[in-house]
Amino acid sequence: MSFYPQQQTVDGDSHDLHLRTDVLVVGGSIAGCWAALAARRAGAGVILAEKGYVGTAGVVAAATAGGAHTVPGKTEHNDKVVNGRRAVAGGVDDPVLARRVYDETYRISLRLQEMGFEPNPGRPGASPFGGEPRLTSFNGPYSLHFLRTALLKAGVRILDHSPALELLAADGVVTGAAGVNRQSEQSWAVRAGAVILATGGNAFRSGAMGTNGVTGDGHLFGAEAGARLVGMEFSGHYGIAPAGSQTTKGFWYGSATFYDGAGRELPVNGWGAVPDVARAVMETGGAWATINRGGPDMQRFARRTVNLFQFFDRAGIDPFKDRFPLTLLYEGHVRGVGGLVVDDTASTGVPGLYAAGDVTDRTHMTGAQMSGAGPAVSWCLASGEWAGAAASAFAAGPGRALRRHEAVGLGGLGLRAPSGSACPTNALHDLRAAVQAEILPIEKNVFRSLDGIDASTGRLDGLWERHRGTLLGGGVREVVLARETAALLAGARWLYRAARQRTETRGLHRLRDHPASDAAQRDRIVLAGVDGIRLAREPLRAQAGQAAA
Numbered sequence: 175m176s177f178y179p180q181q182q183t184v185d186g187d188s189h190d191l192h193l194r195t196d197v198l199v200v201g202g203s204i205a206g207c208w209a210a211l212a213a214r215r216a217g218a219g220v221i222l223a224e225k226g227y228v229g230t231a232g233v234v235a236a237a238t239a240g241g242a243h244t245v246p247g248k249t250e251h252n253d254k255v256v257n258g259r260r261a262v263a264g265g266v267d268d269p270v271l272a273r274r275v276y277d278e279t280y281r282i283s284l285r286l287q288e289m290g291f292e293p294n295p296g297r298p299g300a301s302p303f304g305g306e307p308r309l310t311s312f313n314g315p316y317s318l319h320f321l322r323t324a325l326l327k328a329g330v331r332i333l334d335h336s337p338a339l340e341l342l343a344a345d346g347v348v349t350g351a352a353g354v355n356r357q358s359e360q361s362w363a364v365r366a367g368a369v370i371l372a373t374g375g376n377a378f379r380s381g382a383m384g385t386n387g388v389t390g391d392g393h394l395f396g397a398e399a400g401a402r403l404v405g406m407e408f409s410g411h412y413g414i415a416p417a418g419s420q421t422t423k424g425f426w427y428g429s430a431t432f433y434d435g436a437g438r439e440l441p442v443n444g445w446g447a448v449p450d451v452a453r454a455v456m457e458t459g460g461a462w463a464t465i466n467r468g469g470p471d472m473q474r475f476a477r478r479t480v481n482l483f484q485f486f487d488r489a490g491i492d493p494f495k496d497r498f499p500l501t502l503l504y505e506g507h508v509r510g511v512g513g514l515v516v517d518d519t520a521s522t523g524v525p526g527l528y529a530a531g532d533v534t535d536r537t538h539m540t541g542a543q544m545s546g547a548g549p550a551v552s553w554c555l556a557s558g559e560w561a562g563a564a565a566s567a568f569a570a571g572p573g574r575a576l577r578r579h580e581a582v583g584l585g586g587l588g589l590r591a592p593s594g595s596a597c598p599t600n601a602l603h604d605l606r607a608a609v610q611a612e613i614l615p616i617e618k619n620v621f622r623s624l625d626g627i628d629a630s631t632g633r634l635d636g637l638w639e640r641h642r643g644t645l646l647g648g649g650v651r652e653v654v655l656a657r658e659t660a661a662l663l664a665g666a667r668w669l670y671r672a673a674r675q676r677t678e679t680r681g682l683h684r685l686r687d688h689p690a691s692d693a694a695q696r697d698r699i700v701l702a703g704v705d706g707i708r709l710a711r712e713p714l715r716a717q718a719g720q721a722a723a
Contacts, residue, residue: 194366204317264541289320333355370529404513408510435454526576541681587642630666
């Protein structure tokens with residue numbers, strides 16, 4: 175039996191802690207923190223619930239990332255920012271919307287400066303490779319601590335170590351969420367006038383740096399509420415890392431020479447190296463690199479990337495002279511682009527539910543290619559700004575009365591089970607490993623095949639059917655694990671459903687059976703549903719300003 179309430183109706187006795195607020199934000203990395211601050215500036219009372227600790231949670235907290243932005247009057251610079259990835263976007267990006275994001279990021283950068291934020295602590299305004307100063311460079315530990323301090327100063331209540339497990343709804347409107355606190359081992363429920371999901375993407379617990387907490391929870395929560403997903407097939411991104419390291423930062427790719435397992439040089443560099451490195455691993459048993467193409471400026475900048483160079487120093491490797499072995503770590507929808515469909519106000523289309531950051535679709539920014547670095551951070555900030563403003567307005571209007579209506583929990587697989595018997599921890603780990611076995615191997619997901627997709631889909635559907643009525647955690651740790659595992663299983667099914675529909679190669683979806691792009695498939699594959707999955711193909715939106723769906 176699970177300690178988590180099995181009845182769906184949420185009342186005063188169903189959870190240990192009951193709270194009410196105007197806006198609830200689920201997720202506490204950059205997007206969630208900025209959404210909470212934006213909602214607070216709009217006058218809303220805000221609670222932020224985070225699976226980990228706000229200040230160390232999320233991918234950026236483990237690294238450093240910089241947001242791109244336009245600069246008023248700098249036409250040449252602005253064109254480079256907006257069009258920087260158009261050549262590899264596969265024709266499914268939206269430069270008009272991207273420009274709106276980058277313009278918004280500039281305004282946010284000014285606000286951050288007013289708040290005292292330093293984009294490069296100790297080197298204000300510096301840009302390592304020249305050009306316009308980057309005003310939104312996020313040094314992980316510094317920037318997340320800065321945002322936590324700003325949240326507390328603004329009066330946002332933070333629930334640390336409090337993973338959400340489900341959304342709550344009343345009369346078809348999302349009116350809160352419920353979850354558990356890892357430290358007190360109690361359940362909580364927050365009734366709110368609106369909810370913002372900012373839970374990040376899904377790397378399927380691959381071990382890539384900073385990704386263990388991003389398990390697709392928000393995708394599952396949103397789908398259970400009726401939200402749709404898009405771009406899930408553009409998920410075949412793996413980060414190149416030195417073997418033995420979790421660090422997948424890719425700034426050095428363009429300054430490296432890559433080799434296959436036989437020592438032959440690979441004629442690639444930059445982000446395009448990933449499939450060639452994968453092919454070398456599969457065909458020659460390994461891949462190697464030396465960062466020998468960069469000049470002194472690049473080397474000085476690289477040395478400041480502590481999380482990478484600590485590994486090299488400990489291993490006794492001089493990466494600028496020595497060849498070092500490589501591994502590929504899956505990054506999925508963290509650096510891929512698929513996620514929840516949102517409109518220009520960050521609404522999911524489900525009343526009362528908004529979303530920001532990596533949990534959402536980002537094809538408008540970089541098309542079918544990876545969204546990491548500048549575009550991803552810019553989207554986190556801009557979408558957080560829009561979500562905070564729109565959620566506050568909804569909470570002050572339609573959501574105000576509904577947060578006092580009787581609510582029901584929307585959580586399904588992993589949270590409630592007719593059997594009533596909790597799964598042993600080892601059974602939960604076995605199920606998670608079975609899902610990972612269909613997603614993480616490079617031979618399955620760097621280069622896909624129709625037969626491989628069908629085989630994986632069959633196995634994943636079998637797991638779903640086998641566990642749909644029995645997956646249940648007993649204690650706090652097991653309930654969280656069960657729910658995360660449910661999100662991984664659901665995410666894998668969406669990924670391969672979308673991949674099967676796109677019978678072409680485009681960006682991060684590489685299909686052996688159809689190695690070329692098909693102009694007739696320059697569209698969007700939209701999914702809905704958790705148990706029974708529905709698919710639709712929709713044209714790209716014609717112009718900015720209309721809903722992205």
